[in-house]
Amino acid sequence: MSSQRVHASEQTAWIAAPAGVVYGLLADAVRWPLLLPSPVHVERIDFDGVRERLRLWDVAGGERVRSFHVRRVLHPESRTVEFEQEDTARPGVPTTGTWTVEASGEAECRVTLREERTLEGLPAAGTARSRQEWEAEPAEWLAHLKAVAERWERLDELLLSFEDSVHVDGPAELVYDFLHRIEEWPQRVPHVDAARVVEDVPGVQIADVDTCATPDGRTVASRAVRLCFPSAARIVFKELVTPGPIAAHTGEWSLIPDGDGVRVVCARQVMLSEDAAGLVPGPGTGLVEARRYVRTWLGRASTETLRLARWRAQTAVRRLR
Structure with a gap:
């Protein structure tokens, strides 16, 4: 019953x-x-x-x-x-x-x-x-x-948002395909060592990724949910397992028409952990240094991925001409 x-x-x-x-x-x-x-x-x-x-x-x-x-x-x-x-x-x-x-x-x-x-x-x-x-x-x-x-007085110090972008002289579909196929990144993106992806529901990915893009060359592991919206040319993500000084990390890959091509943007929002300053390698680090460290680390990873997406898309276009 x-x-x-x-x-x-x-x-x-x-x-x-x-x-x-x-x-x-x-x-x-x-x-x-x-x-x-x-x-x-x-x-x-x-x-x-x-x-x-x-x-x-x-x-x-x-x-x-x-x-x-x-x-x-x-x-x-x-x-x-x-x-x-x-x-x-x-x-x-x-x-x-x-x-x-x-x-x-x-x-x-x-x-x-x-x-x-x-x-x-x-x-x-x-x-x-x-x-x-x-x-x-x-x-x-x-x-x-x-x-x-109860951390409201410190939230402004712990939160940061930023974005990196590139212009691609090529179709958005090729760029989106590169960003969507994260399981292939270990063979395509140098800072990605391993990627294990489960997509039981189309467009909803659970990705476990090992990367080595930190400024000091450490390998870190993360788990993320990725929501893929091909018709809107967007991939939204949130890390469920965050490394080091990061308490929370969300973001979005988006493709925006730009003249004869497309502008590809990776926007990120980060909340640092309370002890972020103590988790950043190097002497005399404080919260300002922790913010700079995380910005450099994530920005480096974004920029490398964006440039490789551009290269693959533009190379494919040249082969077709």
Whole structure:
């Protein structure tokens, strides 16, 4: 028999940060992939300043990527965010909920997450287990939100974003194909030692990559989710396992028409770990040096990959002429 029940939950957390800061983190869902562990990518489809529709991809267990649509209503005056998930056919998903942030002084607040979920379609024997898994998720979200919000005074120092780009006199399809086939990079890109890719769902890649592009020549291992959008000429990625001084790393490869060719851009966003300065090789390193080290390291990898993508595309074009 199937169970068709609606279960409600409410969980709270005290956070040592101003209420406005915490509300801002909740309201700006597009930044969640960099600040919170499970979101991989968030796209804002519609937004009128109050009501918005989002498509969100997240990861469970380090290997299972989910995607769903959410409608939200933002209330900055009361510091509440109402949400409703559209994809209610999936068993156990949150159908509706509300985030509420209540100030308690200038530098502390209480955050409450209320949710209702429909366990429709689940066998009765599996309902208890699914409910346990469901009840664990809000607690994890609150814990991660607390960890990020309580670093609010240092976030500007820990966050950095940058991009590298090249112009290619060739078709975007050839460049995109090079960037998409990351499993072939060990034979094509010198700083990539190994790449193991699983693509159970077309366009959703889980990639384990070993690279040696650090300024001091170390080999580092990473695991990333890559969302490939060929029709939009974009590949969005988030690292699930980050090396060294990096706490979180997201980015996007995009191809933009540029005259007779295409401009290929690699944009990256990084959050450094709290002890980043101590993890950077060399004497007397501080956070400024850590930022420079990471920018040099990732920029070198991006630039080499971009130049090789250009070379392969332009070489192929010359052979066809």
